[in-house]
Amino acid sequence: MQKQVIEFNGEPVGAVVPDGDRFRFIAVKYGVWSLDGRLFSLPIEAKQAVTKLLTKSGGRAMPSAGLSGERSPSGSRFGWEVASPVPVSEETLG
DSSP states (O other): OOOEEEEETTEEEEEEEEETTEEEEEEOSGGGGGGTTOEESSHHHHHHHHHHHHTTTTTOOOOOOOOTTSOOTTOOSSOOOSSOOOOOOHHHHO
């Protein structure tokens, strides 16, 4: 068996890869890092763990991560930007 992608709300959040007679979860999204490296007997158990983890906040699914002006999942007023300019003064440049 090859790797299997694990999705949540249509978004890939990790994968399971064979590891002996079990399956190791590899996280690719911050929200599921706590499951990274965990072994499962079946891929469906990894999917269930992801679902449980990401819906534990009051029974509601966590929002998808946003980019460029969308509100962040944490509810912060700061949007996630692909690239943020950092102000540099002449004094800093030397």
